[in-house]
Amino acid sequence: MSTIAKAIANKEDLLRIFPTEIRLMIFKELMTVDKDIYRGARSFGPLDSNEYDLVEGGAEVPWQILFTCQQYHDEAIPYMYSENTLIFCTGPAGSPGMFRKFPVKRKYMKYLRDVGIYFRADAPAGKGSQRVGHFINALTLRAKNLNELFVMAASDRYFERVCPWDIVDGGHPVAKALENMVLARAVKFLTIRVHDGAKFYKDWGYYMAQTFWENGGQDEDRNIAFQRSCSCPPLIYPECPVCLMPTLLRAVKPVVFWVGPDGIEANEEETMNMQADLFELGILPGYDDDDEEKGLEQGLKQDYTPIEDEEEEARKAFSSTIFAPEQKLKYRGVIKAPQVWKFRQTGIKEYMKPVEDDAYL
Numbered sequence: 001m002s003t004i005a006k007a008i009a010n011k012e013d014l015l016r017i018f019p020t021e022i023r024l025m026i027f028k029e030l031m032t033v034d035k036d037i038y039r040g041a042r043s044f045g046p047l048d049s050n051e052y053d054l055v056e057g058g059a060e061v062p063w064q065i066l067f068t069c070q071q072y073h074d075e076a077i078p079y080m081y082s083e084n085t086l087i088f089c090t091g092p093a094g095s096p097g098m099f100r101k102f103p104v105k106r107k108y109m110k111y112l113r114d115v116g117i118y119f120r121a122d123a124p125a126g127k128g129s130q131r132v133g134h135f136i137n138a139l140t141l142r143a144k145n146l147n148e149l150f151v152m153a154a155s156d157r158y159f160e161r162v163c164p165w166d167i168v169d170g171g172h173p174v175a176k177a178l179e180n181m182v183l184a185r186a187v188k189f190l191t192i193r194v195h196d197g198a199k200f201y202k203d204w205g206y207y208m209a210q211t212f213w214e215n216g217g218q219d220e221d222r223n224i225a226f227q228r229s230c231s232c233p234p235l236i237y238p239e240c241p242v243c244l245m246p247t248l249l250r251a252v253k254p255v256v257f258w259v260g261p262d263g264i265e266a267n268e269e270e271t272m273n274m275q276a277d278l279f280e281l282g283i284l285p286g287y288d289d290d291d292e293e294k295g296l297e298q299g300l301k302q303d304y305t306p307i308e309d310e311e312e313e314a315r316k317a318f319s320s321t322i323f324a325p326e327q328k329l330k331y332r333g334v335i336k337a338p339q340v341w342k343f344r345q346t347g348i349k350e351y352m353k354p355v356e357d358d359a360y361l
């Protein structure tokens with residue numbers, strides 16, 4: 001009886017009999033999904049239905065193989081990250097969503113090739129903003145094979161309107177992280193996209209393009225590009241306030257429009273409007289009724305430094321790693337040292353009396 005026939009008779013795992021090269025080819029075939037894979041797109045908020053269908057949902061990775069055994073997991077997981085385009089989204093109302101923890105473990109970041117990040121444009125100190133910035137910094141450090149990164153800032157101004165801070169300034173953690181990434185030449189193709197009326201600060205688009213060109217240039221192997229998109233907000237508007245397309249054409253409009261670096265930048269009027277909104281809502285700090293100028297200066301500092309992310313580090317050892325949002329650890333007492341730690345090492349002087357200086361003579 002041949003090995004295979006025996007294995008079949010014993011109902012053994014047949015995949016195991018293949019040479020590793022063949023098995024890897026099978027895993028590559030299995031893990032490669034020909035569509036973009038979205039994580040958190042449903043809770044992210046409106047996307048163009050031509051981009052992501054809320055009813056049908058997105059493509060799924062057949063991840064079940066990863067749970068069969070450690071060896072298959074280790075063989076298959078590099079393909080899951082390297083052969084697919086993975087798009088991670090922040091959650092509703094500016095919450096971190098997929099970024100509450102890193103959506104890709106640090107040790108797997110080296111496999112990543114094509115990544116998308118969709119984030120809600122929100123206050124620089126917002127949890128979502130901080131975490132997305134932190135993730136981009138981690139990609140700069142660890143994703144050494146990163147080929148394409150597309151980052152989308154989205155506004156909710158035509159929808160739930162809970163994140164009024166929808167013009168991303170140069171000191172915003174995401175803007176800073178992208179700048180660092182370009183300076184470190186850590187990405188080959190970078191696309192920056194604004195969605196539903198979100199913008200970046202004036203001159204930031206040009207600054208990024210220039211920084212990219214100065215750090216490695218632009219050719220067929222590396223490029224920076226800018227896009228605008230919209231989900232064509234509710235039908236109360238006769239034409240879309242973002243893309244200006246009439247209602248009738250919404251179904252056939254392209255998902256993205258290619259623009260120049262200034263196409264993602266806010267003009268002065270838009271910036272002033274946002275600042276006015278933020279003051280009205282009492283969001284901008286340091287606002288003083290008597291001194292509006294001073295308030296403006298304090299509110300939108302350009303040299304904002306992101307707060308160090310320490311959620312992972314601050315977590316106590318031996319805790320469960322998975323929490324529902326808002327859930328906290330129930331027991332978090334001070335850790336007491338066990339009795340055994342109190343044993344102290346016997347000093348050598350307790351066995352051997354030190355010889356006094358006089359005794360030598």
Ligand SMILES: [Zn+2]
Pocket residue numbers: 230231232233240241242243244245
């Ligand atoms: Zn539109």
